Amino acid sequence: MLCSVLLLSACQQADESDIARTDDGEIRLGQVEVVDTVARAVAPSDRPLVLKGLRGSVHLRAAPQATADLSFVRRGRGESRAEGRSVLEGISITERGTDTKYTYTLEADKEPYAAVDIHGRAPAQAALRIKRLSGPVRVDSVRGALTIEHDHGDVTVRGAAAPVEARIKNGDIRVDVRSLVGEGDFLLETSNGDIHLSLPAGAPVQIDAQTNAGAIRTQGFSFSAERFVPVNAGARYNAQTAEGGPTIELRTQNGSIMLRAVSPSPADTAAAPVPTTDTAAAPQPDTAENTPDMRKAPDTTTAPDTTRGDTTAADTIF
Numbered sequence: 099m100l101c102s103v104l105l106l107s108a109c110q111q112a113d114e115s116d117i118a119r120t121d122d123g124e125i126r127l128g129q130v131e132v133v134d135t136v137a138r139a140v141a142p143s144d145r146p147l148v149l150k151g152l153r154g155s156v157h158l159r160a161a162p163q164a165t166a167d168l169s170f171v172r173r174g175r176g177e178s179r180a181e182g183r184s185v186l187e188g189i190s191i192t193e194r195g196t197d198t199k200y201t202y203t204l205e206a207d208k209e210p211y212a213a214v215d216i217h218g219r220a221p222a223q224a225a226l227r228i229k230r231l232s233g234p235v236r237v238d239s240v241r242g243a244l245t246i247e248h249d250h251g252d253v254t255v256r257g258a259a260a261p262v263e264a265r266i267k268n269g270d271i272r273v274d275v276r277s278l279v280g281e282g283d284f285l286l287e288t289s290n291g292d293i294h295l296s297l298p299a300g301a302p303v304q305i306d307a308q309t310n311a312g313a314i315r316t317q318g319f320s321f322s323a324e325r326f327v328p329v330n331a332g333a334r335y336n337a338q339t340a341e342g343g344p345t346i347e348l349r350t351q352n353g354s355i356m357l358r359a360v361s362p363s364p365a366d367t368a369a370a371p372v373p374t375t376d377t378a379a380a381p382q383p384d385t386a387e388n389t390p391d392m393r394k395a396p397d398t399t400t401a402p403d404t405t406r407g408d409t410t411a412a413d414t415i416f
Contacts, residue, residue, distance in 0.1 A: 129175075132182035136170045136191055142200050146225040146243075151204035152189075153231040154213040160239035160257070161219035168202070168218040175211045185211045199227075225260070234269075243282065252291070261344065262286065270294070270353070274360075278303075278344065287349040292356070295348065299359040302343030308334045311352045318359030 140147070141164050149156065154173070161167075174185030188207030191214070193200070206212035215233070220226065225242035228235055232250035239257035246253055246264040253264045255273040261282035264271050270291040273284075278301050286293050292312070297303060299318060307314055309332035316337075324337040335355075348355050 129177055130179055130182045132174045132176075132179060132186045134172050134186060136172065137168070138170065138191070138193070138202070139165050139167045140193070140195070140200055141165045142221065142224055145195070145197070146199045146227050147220060148199050148201040148227040148229075149204075149216055150201065150227075150229040151231075152206060152209065152212060152214050153233050154204075154215045155217075155233045155251075156215075156228055156230070156235045156237075157217040158220050158226065158237050158240060159218075160222040160224075160241065162222060163219065164221055166218065166220045166224065168216060170202075170204075171215040171217070173213045173215070174208075184208075188212065189214060204230075241279070264288075266291070276360075281344075283345040283347065285347045285349075287347075288353065289351045290353065291350060292353040293348050293350055294356045294358070295346065296358045296360045297346070299361055300339070302340035303338065304343060304345045305335065305337040305348070305357065306345060307336075307348040307355050307357070308332065309350045309353060309355055312350060312354035314355045314357075316357045319357065 143164075147166055154171075170191050172186055172189045172191075174182045174187075174189065176182035176185055185206070185208045189212050190203075190205050192203045192205070194203070195201075204214050213233070220240055222240060223242050224240055225244070226237065226240060227245045229245075229247045232248055234251040234253070235246050235248070236254040237244060237256070237258075241257070241259035243260045244255060244258065244262045244264075246262075246266070249267045250269060251266065252269040253266060253271045253273075255262055255264075258273060258275045259277045259279045261284055262273050262275075263285045264273070265285070265287045267289045268291060269288060270293070271286045271288050272294040273286060274296045275284075275298065277298060284295075286295065308329065310329060311331040314326075314333050314335045319337075319339060321337045321339055325335070327334045348357075
């Protein structure tokens with residue numbers, strides 16, 4: 099993180115006055131943060147909802163409704179309120195709907211100083227595609243197909259029912275699958291981080307897991323076939339519970355993999371952690387223009403911008 103911040107500063111030819119520190123010593127760009135919130139709503143129907151661009155957190159939860167109600171929290175940093183406001187005004191949120199998808203694209207004139215957090219509600223059966231620079235992603239009980247791609251930040255998915263594809267560079271991936279209704283395979287991949295996957299007990303699945311440095315563990319499964327091969331400081335593990343079912347591909351360069359069987363329960367979207375044992379321990383370690391769309395709900399803008407000095411944990415995206 100420190101290297102990333104310093105490199106970004108160099109790209110912007112920032113001098114020492116651009117660098118700020120929080121109370122716990124975290125280095126950031128700009129002394130002052132200016133924030134506002136833009137509210138948008140759309141009825142995606144059968145189209146995937148796409149969120150792409152910039153850094154920032156994402157937290158979406160399922161709701162029994164046809165529209166996706168989203169809040170875009172725009173953040174701009176600078177040496178003064180005027181500079182922060184200038185960065186904020188340079189953040190754009192454009193949307194474009196086609197017959198195959200509905201896309202929100204986030205861009206900024208001064209990208210290193212800008213971020214947008216996205217939170218809100220989505221239709222329970224919606225398909226989501228999230229492609230951003232960095233920031234944690236959490237999706238609760240959305241049962242459509244899910245695709246996530248970014249460089250930095252943990253991914254947490256609870257109550258999934260369709261294929262999940264998550265490709266990240268740094269961060270842990272935690273996915274809780276409560277039912278395997280949608281067709282298709284799963285891919286969870288991180289370069290540096292652990293992978294935790296919960297699956298319904300008794301579901302037919304094909305497991306293909308590999309870590310180059312870490313351990314592989316399972317808990318609660320009854321496998322009809324298994325194969326384990328040590329690889330470097332990690333291992334490759336293939337198993338199946340029964341013929342058929344989706345292929346579950348799990349990959350981490352540096353981290354451990356945990357597979358856990360849980361009892362299917364529609365009301366339970368987050369099983370409590372339970373003690374685990376090693377099954378196989380490894381050796382040592384677009385710029386788019388607005389397009390009219392009759393399915394889109396009216397846009398509104400809420401929450402006037404506020405100005406504040408350095409903040410702490412809530413702003414780790416900078």
